[in-house]
Amino acid sequence: MKFLSQLTQSSPLKYRNQAIAVAIVLVVGLVLAIAILFSNKSGTKTEEHDEATHKGEHAEKTGEEAAPDQKGPHGGRLFTQGTYALEVTIFEVDSVPVFRLYPYQNGKAIAPGASDVTVLVQRLGQEAQTYRLKPEQDYLTSTDELEEPHSFDVKIKAIFDQKTYEFHYEQIEGRVQMSEQQRKHNGIETQVAGPMLLQSTMSLLGEIRLNADNTVHVVPRLTGLVERVLVNAGDKVKQGQVLAVISSQLLADQRSEVLAAQKRFALAKKSFEREKKLWEEKISAEQDYLAAQNALQEADITRQSAEQKLAALGANSSIGTTGGSLTRLEIRSPINGTITEKNIAMGQVLKEDATIFTVTNLDTVWVEAVIPAKELGQIKVGQKAMINATAFEASTSGKVSYVGSVVGDQTLSAMARLVVSNAKGLWYPGLPVNLVVQSAAVNTPVVVASEAIQSVNEVSSVFIKVGDQFEVRPVELGRTNGKFTEVVKGLHAGETYVSKNSFLMKAELGKSSASHDD
Template sequence: MTKFPVRVAAAALFLTVPLTACSGGAEGEDKHEEGESHGEGEEESEGPNGGRLLKSGDFAVEVTIFENGTEPQFRVFPTQGGKPVDPKTVQLAITLTRLGGDIDRFSFRPQDRFLAGQGVVTEPHSFDVEVVAVVNGKRHVWKYANPEGRTRIAADAAKTGGIETAIAGPATVGETRELYGTVQLSPTARSEIRGQFPGRVVAVTKAVGDYVRRGELLARIESSESLQVYPVHATASGVVAERNANPGDVTDGRALYVLTDPSQTTVVFNIFPRDLATIRSGMRVTVETQDGAEIATATLGQYLPEGNAEAGTALMRATIPNRSGALRPGMALRGRVTVNAVNVPLAVRTEAIQPFRDFKVVYANFGQDYEVRMLKLGRSSPEWTEVLSGIKPGVAYVTKGSFLVRADIEKSGASHDH
C-alpha cells in the first residue's frame, strides 16, 4: 500500500483497505441507477496535493484533510481528464461511519479551486468512508475503509495479556493529600476482668497471649466473706494482654485480667498544619501499607484532644477492621484523602491515559476491537481525570494492559503521524 505524506499543505487520508468503487458500465449493470458510476478495484494512488485520488472514468476527486494551523477539515479537488474542474459545478458529500456506530456527514462548498468540508474531521481519523459526487448530472460513489489507531485482539489473548476495561462516566475528582499514621487498638477493644467479691485466688486458667472466648472460665476465687469459691468468666472475647493474679494472691479490686480484641483497630493519622483547613471529620480515607497496597477505606473521626507534640501535628482517628489479624499495634500505614472534590459528568481513570502522537488518549473497546480516543482533559487526581471531549459516556476503555494495545497498533501500522 502506498503511503502518503501527512504534512504538506494538506494531510492525506491514509487508506488501508482498497477502494470499493467501479466505473459506470452498461445500463442496469450491478443494479446501479442510470447515470450513477461506481469505481471498482482501482489501485490506491496519490494526487498532486498529497491526498487520496479517487477515479471514475476520466473524472476524479482528490480527498485531503487540511490541518495546517487549523482544525482538520476536508478539502476535495475535482478534476476531469487530469484538468481542474470548477468546484461550483460539483455537488459533494462525504459520510464517515466510525467504530461503535457513530456517523459524521459533511456537506461541501466551493472555495478557490477546491470544495471545502463544512465541519471538523475529529480525531481519530479512523472510519469507513463514502464519497458521493454529482457532476454534469452523473453521480459517482466511492467507498473505502480508513482505520487509524485501531487493532483487533481476541478475547483470550486480551485476558492473557492482562487487559482490563472500565466504562467512561461520572466521577469525583479532587486533590489528594497523603497522610501518615500508626495502628492502635480501638478504645473499645480493651476489657478488664475483676472478681465480684474480694477474696483469695484459688486458680487461674489463662496466660498472657492466650485467646479467650466470651463466657470462658478465667479464675476461681474464694470469697473472704462467705468462704465459698466462685468462678470468674470472660465478659468479652479477646487475647490476654495482662494477667495480674496468681494462685494464693488476694484480690484488692485490681483487674485480674486485661483482654484486648485485635480485630478492633484504628489508625491514628498525623495531620500537618498545611492540611488543617482542608481535612475534616467525615472525609473518606483510603488506608494503605507503606508499599502502596490498599487495606481498606474508612471515615475520619474528630480531631483528638491531644496532638503529636514532637511532630507538631494534629491527630485524627479512623476505625478499620482487622478480622484477619494482619494489623498490629505500632504498624506504620499511609492514608490518601481527596479534598476540594468536584463531581464531574465524564471522567476516566488516570492510569488509563497514555501518550499517542501529540495527544493524551485512552483506548476504546468494542468487543474484540480497540481504537484510540484523543482526549481533551480537565481536572485530574491520581485516581480520576475529567474528560471534556474525545470519548462518550458509556463507552468501555482500557484501564490496564494498554501498552499491549498500543504495541499491537504500532505493529499493524494502523496509525500515522500528524
C-alpha cells in the same frame, strides 16, 4: 508411401504385414497431433474471454476506472467514474484537520463550485457523521474539523452535471485487534465509561514561607553607633525584650527637648494654679487667670509633641535603664517570635531605615504554590489540602486562604496560599512540599479509571473497545481524584474502554505503526 508399396510388392509376406503396421502407427500419430493442436488454440481463446469478462464485471461492480490507492496531483486518493474524478485529501498544515477535495473532468481540474459533494464518515463504535463541503479556490473543504484519530469508513456522494457519483474507501489507524484469550493472558480489563460523583484532587508543588502577617522588620529609626547586640539569629524572644543598644546624638537632642518641655509644663501648671486661686479669692484680675490658663495649654501641647516624637523613635524620656545616658537607645522586640534574620554588629554605624533584625512568629507558616492558568478555575478559597514534606516524612493539612487574581506574563500562572499550623516547628521556611488540593464532590458525566489514560503522540488518550477491535481515542481531561479522571471531550458515556494494562495496547499499537495518508 511409394517406399511401402515397393516393399510390399518385392518382399515376402511377413515383411508386407510389418510395413502395414508401421503405416497405421504413423497415421494415428499424425491424427492425434492435429487434434491436440486445435484443442490448445480453443482453450486459449476461452481463457482469454473469461478473464476479459471477469475484468468487465469488476469494473461495472465498483464503478471506478482507477484503483482506490491511485494518487492525484495533490498527493491524495484519486477516484474516477467515467470522465469525472475526485481527489480526496486531509489537510492539517497550520490549521485543524479538514477534508479537501479536488474535482476533475477528463483529467482536467474544474471549478469546485460545480460539484455538490457530501462526505459520510463512520467511525468505530460511533454514529455516522456527515461533512458538508464548500468551494474555496480550486478545491472543496469541509466546514467542520476532522477530529483524530483519522480512522474511519468514508462514503462520498458527488453530484456534477446532473449526474450522481459515489466513491468509498476505508482508512484505519491507531487500531489494534486482540482476541479475548489474548486479553485474558495479558490481564487486560475493560470498563464502561459513565457518570460518577467525583471529588477531584490536584497535585501541586509548593514551598514553606514565613507568615508575612506575623513577621516584623526591626529598624533603628535614627542613625547611631551599635554599642551592644544581645541576640542572634534563631533565638526565641519575647515582646519588649532588648535586642540591641545603640548610641545616637539625635536621640539625646530629642530627649533634651522632652525634658525641657516637661519642666516648662510643670512651671506653667504651678502658675495657673496660683492665678486661679487668686482669681477665685478676687485678689487678681480675671485677665491674669486667663493668661495663665493659656500658657498652661501651650506648654502641655509642646510637652505632648516632644514626647510623641520620642516615642516614634522607640524611646521614652526615662533614662533609668540606659545607664543615665541621653544618647543610648534600647532596640526591643515588637512581638513574641524568633530572630529569623540579623544584620547588625558591634561598632556598626546604622542608618535610620536599615533592617537590623527580622522577628517572626513561627506558630503558623505559609505554603505557597504556583497554579497554571488553565487550572485556576479548579482552585477556590476554603478548599482543603494535604501537605507532605519532600525532604523527610511529615504531613499536615490546611485550607486555601488566598488565590492570586493576576496571572504572570512570563509564567502564565498565579499563586495560591495556605496557612498551616507549625506548633511543633517542623515546617521550616524554604522547605519544598507536595500539595494535594481537594475540591467539592461534583456529579461528573463521563469518568474513566486514571490507569486507563496513556500518552500517545504526546496526547492523552484511551483505548475504546468494539468487538475484538481496540482503537486509540484522544481525550480532553478535566478533574481527577487520582484514581478516576473526568473526560471532558473525546469519549461518550456508555462506551467501553481498556481500564487495566492499557500500556500493553499502546505497545501493540507501536508495533503496527499505523498512520493516515499525508
